[in-house]
Each structure stands twice: as C-alpha cells, then as structure tokens.
Amino acid sequence: MRAPATSANLGSGFDVFGAALERPADIVRVERAEETTIEMSGAGSEFIPEDPAKNTAGAVAEALDAPARIKIDKGVRPASGLGSSAASAAGAALALNELYDRGLSRSELVPIAAEGEALVSGEAHQDNVAPALLGGFTIVAEDGVTQVDSSVPLVVCLPDIVVSTRDARRVVPESTSVENMVDTVGRAATLTVGMHREDPAMVGRGMEDNVVTPARAKLIDGYDAVREAALDAGATGVTVSGAGPGVIAACYESDRSEIAGAMLDAFDDVDVDSRAYQTRIGDGPTVYR
Ligand SMILES: Nc1ncnc2c1ncn2[C@@H]1O[C@H](COP(=O)(O)OP(=O)(O)OP(=O)(O)O)[C@@H](O)[C@H]1O
Numbered sequence: 001m002r003a004p005a006t007s008a009n010l011g012s013g014f015d016v017f018g019a020a021l022e023r024p025a026d027i028v029r030v031e032r033a034e035e036t037t038i039e040m041s042g043a044g045s046e047f048i049p050e051d052p053a054k055n056t057a058g059a060v061a062e063a064l065d066a067p068a069r070i071k072i073d074k075g076v077r078p079a080s081g082l083g084s085s086a087a088s089a090a091g092a093a094l095a096l097n098e099l100y101d102r103g104l105s106r107s108e109l110v111p112i113a114a115e116g117e118a119l120v121s122g123e124a125h126q127d128n129v130a131p132a133l134l135g136g137f138t139i140v141a142e143d144g145v146t147q148v149d150s151s152v153p154l155v156v157c158l159p160d161i162v163v164s165t166r167d168a169r170r171v172v173p174e175s176t177s178v179e180n181m182v183d184t185v186g187r188a189a190t191l192t193v194g195m196h197r198e199d200p201a202m203v204g205r206g207m208e209d210n211v212v213t214p215a216r217a218k219l220i221d222g223y224d225a226v227r228e229a230a231l232d233a234g235a236t237g238v239t240v241s242g243a244g245p246g247v248i249a250a251c252y253e254s255d256r257s258e259i260a261g262a263m264l265d266a267f268d269d270v271d272v273d274s275r276a277y278q279t280r281i282g283d284g285p286t287v288y289r
C-alpha cells in the first residue's frame, strides 16, 4: 500500500481543507497476526514509537479489530506538516480493511483513520486522513466529506525544524474579528472554485489567511523570507502546510523548479537546512497485492 503525504488547511481552510500530494508517500505492508506488532523504517522512523498503542497505524488496527504484523517505510518525515501521521493511519486503514475483508468504503474509513490523529494530536481531525484516503482536494465539514479531483502543481519545502501538531494547535487564536471571518470566507470560496477549475492563480489567492497562519509562522524560522522568495519566483500563493513546519506554494508547472530553488535558498540564508518536493495534487492510496 502506498499512502500519500497530504497538506491540510491550505491557508483559508483551517481544519477543513486538505489535499493529497503526488509525492512523497509512506509504504505500508500488513500480514494477519495474533496480535499487532509494528516495524518502522525510513524518514524519521527513529522518532516514531513502534508500540502499537502509540503509533497511528496501531490505533487503526485496534479500531478495526484487525490485529496484524505492520511494516511501515516512511517517505513522510514525522512532525512535518505533510500529514506523516495520517499517511500511516490511512495506509493501515485501507490495507487492514482489505486483509480482513471488512468491506468498508474509503469514505467510511476516514473516521477510523482519524483515530490515529486523535492519538498523536489529541483531536480526531480528519483534514489529513480524508485526502490521504480519497485523493485530490477534500473539504471536511460537520455533515461529511466532499472530494474534488485536482492536479494543481505545488512546491512543498520542508525545513529541518520540528513542529508538533499538538504544539502548533496551542498557538491558534481562540477568536477573531468579523472582518477576518469575511476575508477568510471569500478566500476559501475562491480556493474551492480554483481547485474545481484546476486554476493555480485562484488556488494561490485562496491560500492566504489572516488568523491561523500568522500565529504559526512564528514557529518557523525564516518563514516570511521563504514566502517572499517563492512569490517573487512566481508562486501564486504560499502558506504553512498543515501545522508546519512545511511551507507549501501553489504555482504553474513552468515555475515549479525556480520556486523550489528560491525556497531552499531562503531557508539556507537563515541557516536552516531544508528539502523541496516539486509535486502536485495527486491520487489517494495505491494498493499493491
Ligand atoms: N505511523 C506514524 N507515522 C508518523 N508519526 C507517527 C506515527 N505514529 C505515531 N506518530 C507520532 O506522531 C507525531 C507526528 O505527527 P504530527 O501530526 O505532529 O506530524 P505530521 O503528521 O507530520 O503533521 P501534520 O499533521 O501537521 O501534517 C510524532 O510525535 C510521531 O512520533
């Protein structure tokens, strides 16, 4: 099972919007077992507990009552803002659903995969697991999840800084002005139509946000300079990916490589190592048998 990285929020859609990324991804393998065991390898795996009670894939095995030997090769570093915890949870949910013939649809697996998010961040938010399972652009609302296929080009730059979702949720303001609310609704609507039309300019305009992103940007050394550099290189919009520290830019494909270079250089200027993924909005998990 290949389960994609995802980017939640996209600026104006805090806890609502999410997008599957074409790359990077986790590889999740499962075999039936008497009790669940987990083996981790790959990017940042040394920081991820193999105890099933502390691993998002273990929480999913428990929720599905599907004990298994689970092996996860991380393509998505933890505490990245790229839905690392969600990729393993979504991959495990789909793989275990097949292994045990549970017959649940990908949509029905979204709340089950969110049990893994509850384990690591304290809240079962679905804005990473929904796109990780369904692919494309997703809107998580009280009454369900809406999915739209899209393939807007993106650059995601991941600095060598750790920001945990739990910590980044603490800095979110508890209230805001009506002015900010009106601005956010306008941008969220623009972004949604932009995804449907696959219009990078509209998606970029909709990625701004005056409420959550400014508070979180302070946790990321060099954020303002990286954002400016990406915009100067042609990005149509830039924001914090998920809870950070990843920074995501929407763009036209022809500008992607220059934007990636500009973001890497800007982090380098403040002595922060980083890596850039030239990617796009992609599909959900791929199942290998
Ligand atoms: N299978 C797993 N994969 C990744 N992280 C895991 C896993 N199981 C438990 N964790 C823990 O979850 C935390 C990482 O999750 P967190 O939500 O902070 O980051 P993220 O998923 O990369 O970010 P975001 O949700 O903002 O996109 C780490 O503390 C890590 O040890």
Ligand SMILES: N[C@@H](CCO)C(=O)O
Pocket: 008, 009, 014, 015, 016, 121, 125, 127, 128, 165, 168, 169, 242, 243
């Ligand atoms: N919406 C969540 C996503 C992070 O997992 C947040 O920004 O806290």
